[in-house]
Amino acid sequence: MIHDIEYETMPREALEAIQLRRLKATLERAYANVPFYRQKFAAAGIKPGDIRCLEDLQRIPFTTKQDLRDNYPYGMFAVPMDNVVRIHASSGTTGQPTVVGYTARDVNTWAELMARSLSAGGATRGDIIHNAYGYGLFTGGLGVHYGAEKLGASVIPVSGGNTKRQIIIMRDFGPTILTATPSYALHLGEVAEEMGVSFRDLKFKFGIFGAEPWSERMRTQIESQLGLVAVDIYGLSEVIGPGVAIECYQAKKGLHIFEDHFIPEIIDPQSGQVLPYGTTGELVFTSITKEAFPVIRYRTRDITALNAEPCVCGRTMVRMQKVSGRTDDMLIIRGVNVFPSQIESVLMEVHEVEPHYQLVVEREGNLDKLTVRVEVSEALFSDEVKSLQNLERRIAHNIKDYLGVSAEVKLVEPKSIARSEGKAVRVIDKRHM
Numbered sequence: 001m002i003h004d005i006e007y008e009t010m011p012r013e014a015l016e017a018i019q020l021r022r023l024k025a026t027l028e029r030a031y032a033n034v035p036f037y038r039q040k041f042a043a044a045g046i047k048p049g050d051i052r053c054l055e056d057l058q059r060i061p062f063t064t065k066q067d068l069r070d071n072y073p074y075g076m077f078a079v080p081m082d083n084v085v086r087i088h089a090s091s092g093t094t095g096q097p098t099v100v101g102y103t104a105r106d107v108n109t110w111a112e113l114m115a116r117s118l119s120a121g122g123a124t125r126g127d128i129i130h131n132a133y134g135y136g137l138f139t140g141g142l143g144v145h146y147g148a149e150k151l152g153a154s155v156i157p158v159s160g161g162n163t164k165r166q167i168i169i170m171r172d173f174g175p176t177i178l179t180a181t182p183s184y185a186l187h188l189g190e191v192a193e194e195m196g197v198s199f200r201d202l203k204f205k206f207g208i209f210g211a212e213p214w215s216e217r218m219r220t221q222i223e224s225q226l227g228l229v230a231v232d233i234y235g236l237s238e239v240i241g242p243g244v245a246i247e248c249y250q251a252k253k254g255l256h257i258f259e260d261h262f263i264p265e266i267i268d269p270q271s272g273q274v275l276p277y278g279t280t281g282e283l284v285f286t287s288i289t290k291e292a293f294p295v296i297r298y299r300t301r302d303i304t305a306l307n308a309e310p311c312v313c314g315r316t317m318v319r320m321q322k323v324s325g326r327t328d329d330m331l332i333i334r335g336v337n338v339f340p341s342q343i344e345s346v347l348m349e350v351h352e353v354e355p356h357y358q359l360v361v362e363r364e365g366n367l368d369k370l371t372v373r374v375e376v377s378e379a380l381f382s383d384e385v386k387s388l389q390n391l392e393r394r395i396a397h398n399i400k401d402y403l404g405v406s407a408e409v410k411l412v413e414p415k416s417i418a419r420s421e422g423k424a425v426r427v428i429d430k431r432h433m
């Protein structure tokens with residue numbers, strides 16, 4: 001049985017009263033138990049008791065990924081290790097991983113949040129969930145797993161990889177919900193086709209995809225290739241894992257944030273100033289129920305905007321737009337800011353190309369050079385060189401037109417771009433290698 005769903009449709013004032021109470025308790029605990037937070041508060045000349053309303057949160061300094069690194073591995077934990085029952089680590093591609101901990105109560109909170117997420121994404125206790133998120137230090141696999149069990153659904157803990165076997169399981173076990181990264185979902189579709197299995201003949205109704213950015217266009221591609229309704233789920237290890245926000249299957253327009261556990265803010269990444277609803281900026285989270293690893297004004301580096309308009313599903317929790325990228329993923333190509341997801345949107349509009357691409361950035365002399373490698377179908381690839389060149393030119397023209405950046409487009413053979421079983425590697429930036 002799922003608890004706490006009444007919070008999802010609560011009038012805002014009632015929800016905010018709960019948030020304030022929980023925030024105050026979190027600040028007291030973090031201050032008492034984590035030297036880092038004590039020092040931060042002291043430097044800002046404040047004490048937890050000075051925070052009297054939700055707006056006062058803005059007086060507290062931010063916490064950054066670097067702060068977590070500086071306190072590696074356990075320095076940010078607010079409980080003794082005796083009370084920690086689970087440890088995960090973020091998939092950080094650069095530098096040290098970020099280590100996060102959970103008390104038994106945190107694990108339960110997370111399971112509840114994931115049960116609520118899966119439910120918002122269309123799952124019910126009658127569903128069979130094929131969980132292809134990786135199990136391990138990554139929070140995707142176990143996060144979905146505990147949530148599915150809490151919901152009372154049946155979960156197949158297949159994890160990532162061993163793709164052919166996954167297709168056989170899908171064919172034989174009849175799962176109705178697929179959980180995976182969007183890029184791995186596409187790869188599953190591709191391998192199924194090679195094996196003569198059509199996704200459309202399988203029993204999937206919903207796919208709950210996240211852990212990496214994916215454009216609206218990519219959603220359309222996935223829905224048509226896999227014959228299911230694709231819902232976006234968001235989260236990050238530092239905040240709890242998946243289960244921070246999810247789209248409702250009714251609207252699929254913005255991800256509802258579980259505000260009874262997390263307070264979101266949007267800031268200007270340069271000035272740190274808090275921005276109003278509707279404005280795009282960097283997402284910041286404060287956890288208000290976690291015990292082992294509370295985060296206070298944690299800068300996610302994810303770019304989005306918040307929307308407080310009522311939703312057709314009846315939830316009153318604010319929605320965040322699909323994440324368009326990360327501040328640290330933004331490519332600055334000859335001074336123009338470009339997010340990989342913007343290039344993805346342009347590519348997905350060209351029906352001749354496949355949804356597999358990679359961006360390579362190099363420096364030629366003093367200039368940045370962007371090469372977009374994208375796959376085309378077998379039939380097209382064996383076509384005349386001239387028609388391929390024309391298509392390359394057309395895509396380069398569209399990129400220039402929409403994004404204002406010059407790129408060299410290279411159409412490549414089907415399956416020549418490495419497939420990932422978890423998060424896709426979209427950018428190879430050779431400028432920093």
Ligand code: DLL
Binds near residue numbers: 091237326
């Ligand atoms: O990716 C947690 C997760 C697992 C979310 C399964 C959804 C499903 P981390 O490995 O710590 O945690 O990576 C977190 O991934 O800050 C975003 O940059 C990115 N990310 C996560 N979900 C989305 C999404 C998990 N739906 C980082 N859209 C975050 C875009 C996402 N980016």
